[in-house]
Amino acid sequence: MKNMTSRLALLAGLTAGTIVLASAPDASAQELQITGPLAGAPAVRRLRLHRDGRFDIAPHATFTLLDEFRRNVLFGARANYHFTDSLGAGLFGAGGISYNAGLADELQTKAVDGRDCADNPNTLACRRTAVSLCRGPNCLEESQLGSIVWMLAPQLTVVPFRGKFSFFGAFFMDADISLFLGPAVVGLNERAECTKGECADNFKLDSRVTGTATFGLGFNFYPTDYMSFGAEFRATPLSWNTSGFDIAGPESNFPDDAIDTNDRSFHFNPMLTVFASVQLPTAINLSD
């Protein structure tokens, strides 16, 4: 009887164990997911750190977008030092040239040359546009339309996205997406201010330096360990008078026959930068 009881107890223990065992596969698999060797592991191992502890020097060409009257092409360089692979600081500098957009040429042809207000000053159109439109060949470009001349921007760069891409599954390249932000000093050419009564005879460009912010997004591709190329989209919001027109006066009165700060309008000044970059030192580190 005693043996029977013992055997039953042993059988009960084994049965309980078997039940535990039978339910173990799912539990153990789940356990592996929580405490297995990959638990807590980084999403990426042995990552090539293209930025960590390196300088990044990039000559660039920058093109303004959505220009109303003058297109600007700025040439310069960007220099950054990256404290980590995802954070850097540096300087963006550019200066360049500008040329007429289609609308400026059309205005020059139809509204300036076509009206010939120098010889027909008393026509209605010439009288009404005396303050806003210059007179003479190429006068819009030379004396009235605004342009961006140079730009200097210390900036912080954050690199939240790092990865790679494939072209038809045959060609692979490291890539990252960076965000940048900083103050900016911008040099402009803009129609000189004038007061009521003198603006019709006062068409000339003046230089102005203004402060603002700049920010944007960059796409960077790394064909080698020490060279990259890419493109940046940048906005540099500021108010300026791109046309040289009298478009508003105090309390939005029009016309006030004066060219002043009331005639400036807000622009984001979007730009596209294309660059090639060298990373120094040329040796690259790997993450864990």
Add this chain to the structure above:
Amino acid sequence: MAIKQATVGLWFSVALVLTAAPSLAQTEEGKAAEGAAAEAPTPAEDTAPTGDATAVAGEEAGDADAGSLEELCRIDPENCVKVDMKAAADRVLAPDMYAVQQIWALRKGRFEINPYGSVTMNDQFVAHPGPGVGLNYYVLNWLAGGVNGNFYQELNAESDFNFETSRAARVGQPITEYQWNVNANVTLVPAYGKFAVLSNFIFHYDFYFLAGAGAMSTRPKAVVDPDNRTFDWSVKPTWGFGGGIRIFFTRYLSAMLEIRDYMFLEDLENPSIASGIDSRGLPLAQDPSTWLAPDKSFTNNVQAQLGLSVFLPFSWKYELAK
């Protein structure tokens, strides 16, 4: 005593569980590995043959116990494994490897439904925002055919810039309104990849390009002589191309951003007002044949399209490692 024996039984079972757990995991992995091996494509000819790999493995094992290998070679010289380790190490291996394995963005044989909103990128005088939708079918992972359409009516908006420029310079800029367009498209997806967000979260993306042709309904807006002129919608052929990026949140849902250029020959309002009267005694300014500019204007309607892509069916099964 019975309790003691039951406890022993439980401890025995616990021991079984503890020893079984790794075994089970191993079994699962083994099954997976076997499945993968069974489904794996035949190795390329320049891939190392299995026999060599076994030999190398044997040699490495022998290194760990050199005495045993030497003993084996002494006893049975015929079957002694002789491997030139340097030559084996210098061997060129070219196994089939993919930098992005098991990509989320498998598209072959799936439909893509793509609702989006669009804004005009290149017209400072009038904006043509509107909703749109695309439908594509992927015949290959990198090739699709489909259609898309945009709706603009009642959403065209003149800009302040247009008003200010017209007023200050006393010029009328011919502007047009859009009603709708539809296009048949061919889409090419040459590039895909993945990004890690601050090394924590990985998402997949792809780049695509497309070209298409279709029809577009537009009309000029009367600016020069609005007292006499009214324009009806008319349909023009359109063609164009574009490119975009998709970022996948799940295997069937992604966000997309596309830049698209719809090109067409546009009718613009005649900047001149006809003078005189016609044979019926009516002013020529009221004759609709004088309302349009004599030449058509080549127009690029560049728009940014931001939306979602939903792939159907929602899921699929990988048959190969790639």
